[in-house]
Amino acid sequence: MSENYIKLDASFISFGNAVGKKEYEGPLGERFDMHCTDDRYGKETWESAESEMQRLAFNSALAKKDLRFEDIGALFAGDLLNQCVGSAYGLCGCNIPYFGLYGACSTCGEGIMLASILATHGVYERVAAVTSSHNCSAERQYRNPIEYGSQRTPTSQWTVTGSGAFIIGNENAGKVKIRAAMPGCVIDKGINDANNMGAAMTPAVCDTLVRFFKASRTHPDEYDLIITGDLGHEGASILRKFMDIEGYPLGDNYTDCGILIFNKEAQDTHAGGSGCGCSASVLSAFVLPEMERGRYKKVIFVASGAMMSPDMIKQGESIPAIGHLLVFET
């Protein structure tokens, strides 16, 4: 059954985001709705700051279309923190039916996909998808607290401090349409370097892309933009090689959210950005606005996630990964 893609008739009603200081200082800085100069968003802990970003991103998306909590039928949300507490605590009190997700950095794509299925079939009129990551909470949990000043490897990615929120309705509700989805399968090709997520995730992204091109009988050059999130510089270069071998070479229309969000040299971010908040903030601040302006008409977005935990790596296991594909059109 993994050969078929899902046809959708949904669209983006609104979207919003909130990011940290480093993201604001990057190439997309002025495009974000909100930023915070100390990454704390007025909170005592990094975890609470991440929850606050989700709350603000969601409120920003609602405010742009004068919507309220009661206008939203259901919420899909998730993040990188253990037990997805960034979402549960950030969105507690909205009184909106809540579906918690865990898709690692692919959560943004997974949430938009499930929200679009519900909107397409009229289960709810408006469905939201919210996600986030925070550099300080993620580094402490997955690797070391940032205060340790650990040296980073060249292939390591920089977890983005940011949140993105999307409100999705039926086909006529918004300008950018969501036309198709190809959910990813969990794939593990034996990569066990927790500092090279790009290499671990690329086989899963390649698998989904190839399945989609075959099923849709389309080719990469038919799309104005193919954007992954977040393979970073390392993963994106591997993906190009894999896609060449598969007979679907990616041209100048291909890039990655983790490449766009930071200035690699000036910001010392090594292989680029990562984290649920990376693709969510780049999608909501750059891809969708540029589609609304007419720069891109037909876009493929593949959200990628590494489904490991630090414990599994310590136990000698390798890294399973996933890539969820969506097609947007204006």
Add this chain to the structure above:
Amino acid sequence: MSENYIKLDASFISFGNAVGKKEYEGPLGERFDMHCTDDRYGKETWESAESEMQRLAFNSALAKKDLRFEDIGALFAGDLLNQCVGSAYGLCGCNIPYFGLYGACSTCGEGIMLASILATHGVYERVAAVTSSHNCSAERQYRNPIEYGSQRTPTSQWTVTGSGAFIIGNENAGKVKIRAAMPGCVIDKGINDANNMGAAMTPAVCDTLVRFFKASRTHPDEYDLIITGDLGHEGASILRKFMDIEGYPLGDNYTDCGILIFNKEAQDTHAGGSGCGCSASVLSAFVLPEMERGRYKKVIFVASGAMMSPDMIKQGESIPAIGHLLVFET
């Protein structure tokens, strides 16, 4: 939008489960498909044993109807482990489109709900929902390694070692129909005792039940069975009081998966069973088979989850919770 319930036209094609030694020794012991006498399922670590239980439960559900991986359109899966690795590692290699969930102990209900929505609308012909918990992996992660021999409080629940898998199709595919769903909202009433999950989850379960009875204009005594999973003895007794106050008193037709799975006195399990695997194994080994045999015709199942993490409790936060409601009929 939280006042409406979702109408569904889905049914259970098959279901399967695998449990540990203590669960096999409990009142439902002989009903489970598989058990293991040392809870390791032939693996080196508790985490890998949990993954193996998911694989076995899913394979058991498939085998009962002579189905294969390629017959399943999509998988919804999740568990209690950090980054939901029980599911990602257990179901890696199936080559089935995968949606990772995090709903704490409510994951079983969340997965069946989303799978039923997809089956109702024909997105896929067959959709699976799989979940698990393991006493040793969960205790180590949430509280202390079992080797420490920590003393347990009277309100603490015993995390079930078990996994349940459900294969869902359209209305005509199976005998037990899934007629309605009322997804839960995240609710936090200020409980911050990590050893009293029953008290933390009860307000969320009560909220969903009351919203459902109001929306469906039905009353608790119209159902043959109302079963929560897993409030345990403590939460179930609180729920009875809350429902009395709300004007929907629960009668003898009410029980809880955490109450059914263990013999409280003989097995020293204090407030009863808990964990994603508790409601999943009780549902698949007791509730659904008894419905197929004709003992129950109309059943409400509410899967409850405590959406906290140990870190948030250490940071002084209270426990947000959720309750997802489903209506089954034969």
